[in-house]
Amino acid sequence: xxxxxxxxxxxxxxxxxxxxxxxxxxxxxxxxxxxxxxxxxxxxxxxxxxxxxxxxxxxxxxxxxxxxxxxxxxxxxxxxxxxxxxxxxxxxxxxxxxxxxxxxxxxxxxxxxxxxxxxxxxxxxxxxxxxxxxxxxxxxxxxxxxxxxxxxxxxxxxxxxxxxxxxxxxxxxxxxxxxxxxxxxxxxxxxxxxxxxxxxxxxxxxxxxxxxxxxxxxxxxxxxxxxxxxxxxxxxxxxxxxxxxxxxxxxxxxxxxxxxxxxxxxxxxxxxxxxxxxxxxxxxxxxxxxxxxxxxxxxxxxxxxxxxxxxxxxxxxxxxxxxxxxxxxxxxxxxxxxxxxxxxxxxxxxxxxxxxxxxxxxxxxxxxxxxxxxxxxxxxxxxxxxxxxxxxxxxxxxxxxxxxxxxxxxxxxxxxxxxxxxxxxxxxxxx
Ligand code: COA
Numbered sequence: 001x002x003x004x005x006x007x008x009x010x011x012x013x014x015x016x017x018x019x020x021x022x023x024x025x026x027x028x029x030x031x032x033x034x035x036x037x038x039x040x041x042x043x044x045x046x047x048x049x050x051x052x053x054x055x056x057x058x059x060x061x062x063x064x065x066x067x068x069x070x071x072x073x074x075x076x077x078x079x080x081x082x083x084x085x086x087x088x089x090x091x092x093x094x095x096x097x098x099x100x101x102x103x104x105x106x107x108x109x110x111x112x113x114x115x116x117x118x119x120x121x122x123x124x125x126x127x128x129x130x131x132x133x134x135x136x137x138x139x140x141x142x143x144x145x146x147x148x149x150x151x152x153x154x155x156x157x158x159x160x161x162x163x164x165x166x167x168x169x170x171x172x173x174x175x176x177x178x179x180x181x182x183x184x185x186x187x188x189x190x191x192x193x194x195x196x197x198x199x200x201x202x203x204x205x206x207x208x209x210x211x212x213x214x215x216x217x218x219x220x221x222x223x224x225x226x227x228x229x230x231x232x233x234x235x236x237x238x239x240x241x242x243x244x245x246x247x248x249x250x251x252x253x254x255x256x257x258x259x260x261x262x263x264x265x266x267x268x269x270x271x272x273x274x275x276x277x278x279x280x281x282x283x284x285x286x287x288x289x290x291x292x293x294x295x296x297x298x299x300x301x302x303x304x305x306x307x308x309x310x311x312x313x314x315x316x317x318x319x320x321x322x323x324x325x326x327x328x329x330x331x332x333x334x335x336x337x338x339x340x341x342x343x344x345x346x347x348x349x350x351x352x353x354x355x356x357x358x359x360x361x362x363x364x365x366x367x368x369x370x371x372x373x374x375x376x377x378x379x380x381x382x383x384x385x386x387x388x389x390x391x392x393x394x395x396x397x398x399x400x401x402x403x404x405x406x407x408x409x410x411x412x413x414x415x416x417x418x419x420x421x422x423x424x425x426x427x428x429x430x431x
Contacts, residue, residue, distance in 0.1 A: 003130035003170050010176045014042035017152045017175045023050055026115035028144035029057035030122065031269040032083070033186075034137020036154030038179040039120045040064045047075040056098070056114070058139065058333065059083035059271075061184050069094040080105060080140075081324075081333025090330040099377075102238065102336040103295035106143035116144040122183075123153040123168065124161040130170040135162035135280055136183065137269045138288040142166065150174045158183050160280035164266075164287030185273045188221055188242050194357045195222035197391035202309060202353050203227055205387070205394070209257040211303040213237040213340045214244065215310035216332070219355040223309050227252055234258035236303050238295055238336040240267035240286070245276055255285065260302035268294040295339035301346035308340035308352045312379065313360075316372050317406040317425055319388060319397040321354055321380040328375025341384045345398070351387060354380065358390040358414040366417035368409055370424035388412065406430035 001009070017039060021027075027043075029035050035057060043055070044065025051074060055066065058081040066075040067085065072094045079097040082090045089095030098114060108114040121141050123132035132153055134141055145151050145168050152175045153168070191199075198219055203226035206212075211234035212227075214220045224243035227233065228250035235244060235253060244265075247253045255263050268291040270276060280286055293299055300306060312323040313331060324332045344352035356367050368390070372378070386398040388409070395408035406425045410418055425431040 003126070006170050007126060007176065010170070010173055012175050012177065014038045014177045015046070017177050018042045018046050020150045020152065020175060021050060021053060021118060024052045025117040026054045026056065027118040027120055028109070028116045028141060028148070029055055029120050030134065030137025030141040031058040031139045032061055032137060032271045033184045034122050034134065034141065034269060035061055036120050036122045037062060037181055038177055039152060039154050043075065047071050050074050054078045056080055058102070058335070060086040079333065081335050082330050083332070087331065097330060097333070099334065101334055101338055102291050103297070103339040104292070105140035106290055106292040109140055109143045109147055116147040118150045118152070119144045119148045120152050121154070122159050123155050124159040125155055125157055126170060127161060131167040133159070133161040134166045134168060135160045135270065135288050138164070138166040139268050139291045142290045143292070145172055152177060154179055156180060156183070158277065160277050161282055162280045162286060162288045163282070163284065164289045165293065166288040183274070183277055186271050187273065189218035191222045191225060194391045195219055198355050198357070198389050199223040199226035201389050201394050202355065205351065206230060206307050207305065208232050210234070210305040210307045211236050211258050213300070213306065213308040213343070214239070214241070215337060215340070216335060217311035219311045219357070220309045223355060232257045234303065235265040235267070236260065236294070236300055236306065237267050238269065238291065238340070240265070240270045240272070240276065242272040242276055245272065245279065259304040261287070266294055295336045297339055297342040297346055300340065300343035301350065303347055305349040306344050306347035307350070308344040310337045310340060310354055312354050312356045314367050314369060314372055314376060315354070315356060315388060315409070316369055317409050317421070317428070317430060318382040318402060319385040319405055319409070320372060320378060320382050321385065322372045322376035323379035325375070325377040327373045330377065334379050337379055338384060341380050341386070345384065345386065352385070353387045353389055354385060355389045358392055358412065363414065363416070366414060366421070368413045368417070368421065370421060370428060403430055
């Protein structure tokens with residue numbers, strides 16, 4: 001049978017594809033805009049026909065019908081990382097989550113620790129050789145495809161055909177559902193004076209020729225905006241977004257001085273505007289790879305001068321980061337933060353930056369605290385952290401003692417909170 005005949009045979013409506021599901025199935029969906037809206041809408045409409053189906057992904061983008069406490073016994077969201085759409089179900093408790101390091105999700109799937117009965121994914125149109133590109137969310141989905149009983153691709157001409165190790169062959173696919181919906185676009189965040197100040201501190205410490213990983217959240221993007229005057233930067237990251245597009249347009253990125261995969265920009269998922277998605281299409285400069293490649297600290301650290309920039313919500317005097325919950329209320333997930341802090345620690349000349357405004361809620365709360373709030377989910381450990389940057393300066397922690405760390409952290413705290421922190425540090429025998 002030709003690949004075209006195979007395509008025609010596997011093509012079906014979204015409703016028919018949902019009929020391939022069984023009760024108790026665990027569905028893997030790619031990160032962010034790699035989620036297939038037509039399929040997930042059809043699942044939402046038919047959700048009452050099922051029992052105990054789980055949908056698991058990083059960064060759900062849209063609030064589909066199955067985000068519904070009344071039908072949680074039919075279909076439940078199990079986050080690998082909460083986003084705006086899924087956070088309320090995580091915080092209310094009728095959603096669930098699986099703690100993970102992003103780099104290790106594929107091996108957890110491979111070992112059966114995370115089930116992968118079914119994959120629902122966006123994909124580019126098929127090429128002449130029978131391959132689809134999972135360019136928007138390559139991540140853990142490639143491993144899930146290898147394990148799943150049922151693989152359903154939502155084929156959309158707006159999905160770029162990217163290069164790298166992100167291709168699924170028609171012979172691996174159970175069903176194809178076509179759609180033409182525009183891919184969700186995510187703009188750059190607004191940058192205020194706090195973000196700008198943090199961005200400037202970090203930019204001053206980044207040399208030309210460095211390779212960058214840029215994390216998720218407003219501040220990492222603010223840092224990127226301060227790097228347009230740099231030269232010969234390279235990209236080895238997890239998420240490719242519009243911040244990176246800005247650096248490309250300014251001529252700051254050439255990838256030429258990378259010591260690992262020179263000339264290539266490497267990422268595992270994409271989240272940005274149509275401009276980004278167009279750039280990704282058949283572009284030899286870019287390779288999309290599974291997350292157990294991009295985020296593996298030993299692999300990423302093959303890049304000399306690797307600079308990693310990630311955000312946190314709360315940090316204590318030893319440098320322990322609670323980046324994914326506010327107290328015991330889940331906010332996001334570990335994602336690739338620890339993967340890349342460790343990568344920078346291993347990279348020759350590498351630097352990891354944790355960037356954080358010193359306060360939250362209009363200066364009412366200090367984000368630098370003596371101890372993390374009860375219930376906080378610990379993300380980056382005191383043993384891994386290196387540079388911490390607020391709008392008041394840079395604390396360098398790696399190799400520093402507990403007492404030295406307390407002083408460094410107090411120096412980058414908002415002045416209004418420094419006396420109380422000093423007092424707390426004394427009580428903790430840190431000063
Ligand atoms: N106490 C109470 N509220 C707090 C707080 C604290 N200590 N810290 C932050 N908040 C509030 C903020 O005020 C803000 O609320 P608002 O939306 O009402 O203004 C909200 O929490 C989010 O804070 P913000 O700093 O704007 O976060 P962000 O949206 O830029 O996202 C992270 C930052 C930390 C959630 C995100 O970077 C993350 O998930 N990190 C972990 C994963 C990671 O780093 N992966 C890296 C590779 S992608």
